[in-house]
Amino acid sequence: MSTEQTTKLPNSLEEHWMPFTANQDYKESPRLMTNASGMYYKDHHGNKLIDASSGLFCNPAGHSRKEIKEAVAKQLEELDYVQPFQQGFPGSFELARKISKHTPSNLNRIFFTICGSSAVETAIKTAIAYHKVRGDGHRSHIVGRERGYHGMNIGGISVGGMIANRKTFSSILMPNVHHMRHTHLPEHKFVKGQPETGSELADDLERISMNIGPENIAACIVEPIAGSTGTLVPPKGYLKRLREICDKHGILLIFDEVITGWGRTGKAFGADAFEVTPDIITMAKAMTNGVMPMGAVASKEEIYETIIKGSPKGTVEFFHGYTYSAIPASVAAALAMQDIFEKEDLINRAAEMSPYFLDGLFSLKDIESIVDIRGYGMMGGIDIVLDERPGKSGYATFKKLFEAGLSLKATGDCLIVAPPFISEKSHIDEIIEKLRKGITNYQKSH
Numbered sequence: 001m002s003t004e005q006t007t008k009l010p011n012s013l014e015e016h017w018m019p020f021t022a023n024q025d026y027k028e029s030p031r032l033m034t035n036a037s038g039m040y041y042k043d044h045h046g047n048k049l050i051d052a053s054s055g056l057f058c059n060p061a062g063h064s065r066k067e068i069k070e071a072v073a074k075q076l077e078e079l080d081y082v083q084p085f086q087q088g089f090p091g092s093f094e095l096a097r098k099i100s101k102h103t104p105s106n107l108n109r110i111f112f113t114i115c116g117s118s119a120v121e122t123a124i125k126t127a128i129a130y131h132k133v134r135g136d137g138h139r140s141h142i143v144g145r146e147r148g149y150h151g152m153n154i155g156g157i158s159v160g161g162m163i164a165n166r167k168t169f170s171s172i173l174m175p176n177v178h179h180m181r182h183t184h185l186p187e188h189k190f191v192k193g194q195p196e197t198g199s200e201l202a203d204d205l206e207r208i209s210m211n212i213g214p215e216n217i218a219a220c221i222v223e224p225i226a227g228s229t230g231t232l233v234p235p236k237g238y239l240k241r242l243r244e245i246c247d248k249h250g251i252l253l254i255f256d257e258v259i260t261g262w263g264r265t266g267k268a269f270g271a272d273a274f275e276v277t278p279d280i281i282t283m284a285k286a287m288t289n290g291v292m293p294m295g296a297v298a299s300k301e302e303i304y305e306t307i308i309k310g311s312p313k314g315t316v317e318f319f320h321g322y323t324y325s326a327i328p329a330s331v332a333a334a335l336a337m338q339d340i341f342e343k344e345d346l347i348n349r350a351a352e353m354s355p356y357f358l359d360g361l362f363s364l365k366d367i368e369s370i371v372d373i374r375g376y377g378m379m380g381g382i383d384i385v386l387d388e389r390p391g392k393s394g395y396a397t398f399k400k401l402f403e404a405g406l407s408l409k410a411t412g413d414c415l416i417v418a419p420p421f422i423s424e425k426s427h428i429d430e431i432i433e434k435l436r437k438g439i440t441n442y443q444k445s446h
């Protein structure tokens, strides 16, 4: 990597306590991005890096989209902020209507949040409020899943199943939470798409129900594809079985689609890809192409109606909301992104590019340190193991990949690959070549 600095380092790196970062290590040798355009970033040395993970699954339309920048600038000229409680502005209503055209079935009532984590908290509270209004207040238990990721707030880490995110905070996790087993079985190694086996793991929900009484369970929350733990694709029939068990016992099914929402599976939502309709969907990230903070929760009309009609007219029906819920600049970005989705047929582009991308990803199978590859749509996970200490190989490879000119996300020992939907075949080729080079370089240096 060139040592020439085209952009000066900040005077001090100490004051910024970075999220989910090895702060001490990073600050010795920082990776600072200074520009982004289309499929590429530029770092402070002036090196070009291809974006293999759409930032953090955020930028399906690529970087620096003129339409979004202009829409945000125009919105800020006209109306910069309005309180979202008991006031509003036209854009958020227009956006909710547009979103509801794409959500499955009648999940047409859209509650805006600030991010994925706040969408998850909102979904949990919606489920609890719904049951309470119906006189089912005893439904206070929530079922999540091992290896699930549902953001960083207390509700999210409670229902989530990533140990490192939970153990420090184990004393303050939400009560009444149960976890199903994750769905990644040993025989799923190197399986492209949905595994044939494992649908019976959904019966964990039935077992938990029988253990505490199904009448006490408010909701079951899962990601259709577990994203942050490295693209754990649901076994064939698994989500359908979860739906059946939820229906049998009056449990609400929540799909956390913060990653899978808006095209990552090749369909608008994971719910469409796997043909299972949940009661509530969370979304974020791609909604604004990642450039403005925004999340949302889509609920079935009857959930909205029940909660709204549960209070007399003139009173607040749902005591929940955020200062930055659907602020004008985020809405402007999301509306511009809706236009891009439509004009560029982005979701179908993702579906069309998926086989080429997955073939490329699985072509890396021969590399010795790769112990598993998984993939679906435009998302994939590669597990690397050379070091016994968990997380060491992933982080070391991530650094080698950065040097090779590739930016992605590593979680533990898994490399997460999720290219923008604007990727051409040549970009996929470049990503695969650089993955090979970076991973092999790590192997050699180990």
Ligand SMILES: Cc1ncc(COP(=O)(O)O)c(C=O)c1O
Pocket: 115, 116, 117, 118, 120, 149, 150, 151, 152, 223, 227, 228, 256, 257, 258, 259, 284, 285
């Ligand atoms: C499935 C899922 N839920 C929730 C979140 C949290 O989103 P955010 O980081 O925007 O709060 C994420 C983030 O990656 C996610 O993947």
